[in-house]
Amino acid sequence: MKLFTMPALMLARKIHEGSLTAPEVAEAFLGRVKELDPKIGAFLLTDRAWTLEAAERAQRRIDALKAEGKPVPPLAGVPVALKDNLCTRGVATTCASRMLENFTPPYDATAVERLFESLMVPLGKCNMDEFAMGSSTEYSAFGPTRNPWDPSRVPGGSSGGSAAAVAARMAPLALGTDTGGSIRQPASFCGVTGLKPTYGAVSRFGAVAYASSLDQIGPIGRTAADCAALFEVVRGRDERDATSADIDQPACLRDIGAPLDGMKIGVPSQYMGEGIAPAVRQAVEAALSRFRELGCSVTEVSIPALDYALPAYYILSCAEAGSNLSRFDGVRYGYRAQGAGDIDELYLRTRSEGFGAEVKRRILLGTYVLCAGYYDEYYKKALRMRSLVKAGYEKALGSADILMTPTAPIPAFGIGEKVDELSMCMADICTVSVNIAGLPAISFPCGFTDGLPVGLQAIGRPFGEAALLRAAHAYQQITDWHVRVPALSEGGRA
Amino acid sequence: MKYEMVIGLEIHAELNTRTKIFCSCSTQFGAEPNTHVCPICLAMPGTLPVLNRQAVEKCVTAGLALGCDIAPEAHMDRKNYFYPDLPKAYQISQLFRPLCTGGTLEFEYEDESGQARIGRVRINRIHLEEDAGKSIHDLYGASTLLDFNRGGVPLIEIVTEPDIRSPEEAGAFVDRLRSILRYAGVSDCQMQEGSLRADINLSIRPAGSDTLGTRTEMKNLNSIRAIVRAAQAEFLRQTEVLEDGGVIVQETRRWDDAKGRSLRMRTKEEANDYRYFPDPDLLPIRVDGDWLRAIRDALPELPGSKRRRYVADYGLPEYDAGILTSDPAISAFFEDAVACGGDAKAVSNFIMGDMMRIVRERELDFAALPFSPADLATLVNRVAEGVVSISVAKGAVLNQMFEAGERPDAVIERMGLRQVSDEDTLRAIARDVIRDNPGVAQEYRDGKTKVLGFLMGQVMKKSRGKAQPAAASQLLKEELEK
Secondary structure (H helix, E strand, C coil): CCHHHCCHHHHHHHHHHCCCCHHHHHHHHHHHHHHHHHHHCCEEECCHHHHHHHHHHHHHHHHHHHHCCCCCCCCCCCEEEEECCECECCECCCCCCHHHCCCCCCCCCHHHHHHHHCCCEEEEEECCCHHHCCCCCCCCCCCCCCECCECCECCCCCCHHHHHHHHCCCCCEEEEEECCCCCHHHHHHHCCEEEECCCCCECCCCECCCCCCCCEEEEEECCHHHHHHHHHHHECCCCCCCCCCCCCCCCCCCCCCCCCCCCEEEEEHHHCCCCCCHHHHHHHHHHHHHHHHCCCEEEEECCHHHHHHHHHHHHHHHHHHHHHHHHCCCCCCCCCCCCCCCHHHHHHHHHHHHCCHHHHHHHHHHHHHHCCCCCHHHHHHHHHHHHHHHHHHHHHHHHCCEEEEECCCCCCCECCCCCCHHHHHHCCCCCHHHHHHCCCEEEEEEEEECCEEEEEEEECCCCCHHHHHHHHHHHHHHCCHHHCCCCCCCCCCC | CCEEEEEEEEEEEECCCCECCCCCCECCCCCCCCCCCCCCCCCCCCCCCCCCHHHHHHHHHHHHHCCCEECCCECCEEEECCCCCCCCCEEEECCCCCCEECCEEEEEEECCCCCEEEEEEEEEEEEEEECCCEEEEEEECCEEEEECCCCCCEEEEEEECCCECCHHHHHHHHHHHHHHHHHCCCCCCCHHHCCEEEEEEEEEEECCCCCCCCCEEEEEECCHHHHHHHHHHHHHHHHHHHHCCCCCCCEEEEEECCCCEEEEEEEHHHCCCCCCEECCCCCCECCCHHHHHHHHHCCCCCHHHHHHHHHHHHCCCHHHHHHHCCCHHHHHHHHHHHHCCCCHHHHHHHHHHHHHHHHHHCCCCHHHCCCCHHHHHHHHHHHHHCCCCHHHHHHHHHHHHHHHCCCHHHHHHHHCCCCECCHHHHHHHHHHHHHHCHHHHHHHHCCCHHHHHHHHHHHHHHCCCCECHHHHHHHHHHHHCC
């Protein structure tokens, strides 16, 4: 088996055993990025020195821990690709925007810090929709990422670079962020596994904010077990994020192999009807019957409040985004328009020139819904819709252990195909409600249609990631969708 | 027509927490520009605010001191506007659910004609927010420089109801509020450093009317004198506008204290739409149960009840009690001196008389005098015991205590200031005085006893102020009547 087709946990085991070294693995993946990424465009930046120094540091620490007979972290020495909205100390963090093209943070995001503490190795910074706003990675200011399964198609978004890197076996693992589906939908389009954790499970410190009440950092990997391992590395209380949960989160990796016997799966009818491509529905239904074989019960449930999720999402996310992105004003860092005559002109031109069209659209929408006189009509109403969606999920998850839906209504679409805003946001229809409710959800491959992957989404109770990972893992033990490799990469089947 | 003014105040007080409201940078005033800053208070991408617990406690303390209700659940909101010294382009403040609501402040003041009055002003709300940085113009060519040291220093904004009817009442309110905030340990209230700032909302209406006129908001008031003068000036300005047949425009004005007049900053139409909404980065604040009880228990005695206690327990006049309790450092010095055995009235006389004068002249601070309250108690007792005369005590001894921090007994001994009550010595001085002033002595013997004062003065002079007056006077009389 070629090194880059191995799951992350297998790489970690080999590094631990000494049959591979962290620098060796890092070199191999850097080489593969160099070879394949010109065709994909998953990475905005790789930095050999940054990666190799971290790999060497990790290897020394692994050797020392082994010598002292102390436990080695489970993913020690394994490279991980980072979405470019995660701050990395001394390494450019652009959010795929002209606005931050030359911005280098003097701090690491908490999640990045935890990767280093667990002796993982940063492989590079991944492309994304500008400021995480989009569902196709076409809104990157630095050009689109291509889907490894069909380079004429999008990888999904906004974590499209992260998902494409893992799908093309250019990285064993990646971190993404998910505000309305930005981990799950590209995982689905690229045929990989992606976990959007419960709101508050992972610190948001150092993740450049899109919509603060919805954003979560999460893992993208080839298997549920890999995602469980990376999730355990990055999660947990952080004093620097007031919204990070101050609880002991249950173990995920330890019991991931436990049988699913008796697990109750609910299938919301709202996400299986109109708008879902027949091939997607068929793949999901086939997957559900495999879950029955695994000892699960599958019942249709109805959550009428889900209809509110999309409008609530657009109002809340844009309102927060408009405010969050106001700090990019050309005064202290980032892009600054030249030759402005006064401060108002500086603001105007900096923001007009520095932001792309989609970001500007959402800022305008967000500004509008918070304007005096519109607050009650939009923002307040959206908050009410949010509580309805939450209550709807709570009820459904009172009787079902987990819920299953398609991750996206359609497989990956062509680059330039969904140019209008409305059809683009339909790609998020099955995912945004999960962020609105703050719940955890996972997407994993459950089939192919016309050579393109289809993803299955499982939604859990708050901090119920373990059940989702267990379900995805059990399914991956009896299926091989997740081990298929796009023809573009020459790795062959594992 | 006779008009009356209606005033409401918005007062910003910087809280004296050690660190800023959302990060661990120091709040110390006067540091080199941009040395108390970090990625969080500079709003670098991806950074998040974490609310300073002490700032919440101080806001609640202010609320309790002013009799406010404490919200069981409060929220922080974002107030969005672009300004170079506001790095996030929103100020984290409270609009929808402030920490404190309701409350009242009662205080005595003298009106324009010097008549004593009681003011009673309702507090609408007290909310918590962050301060902005500072723009510095004209220092470096045409550029504006920015100093973010102050950015993120915690503030409370105290909003009153429009209950104030005169400039004097407004000034007295702020004075009393400042005293309470200092007592409660909430703010240093240094107006010249900008740690207490007031905005005045003022409207006028025909005297006796109960509808409100159009108000203006006056900003940039950095002293109580400025508050009083600005209110006076704005009342006159609005009166003139109405009397000339004009209408008052709702607007924000800026007070220029040097020129003694205000200028329009912006009208209502030009006002920002702040697009407030709850800050999703911060959790709701729940000050309830044990936390609230602990804050309440830690609340120190406030000037009002302290003043009543001074009158009741120490038998001090209202006036003395009012002055001694006006400042926590003064009242602490007073109470400590009394606790060390000094007579309350005598200690009070020392403090209110010579000590406050010297402290004012030398710009000292009662919290950091060169001598202790125990030293003052000793001095007061030495006077009572007849060891030194009151005039020597308030003069040479006190002066030396301020000058060198010398203990009172040491000063008395070293400078030989001990009062003379020895009979032989005093009798000899009396005889000398009678001998030197035979004419006056004769007048006394002829029944003109008033001249005793003059002769006593001579005795004091001869003894260099050290003669014990009662004994000396007795002996002088005996010698005269021989």
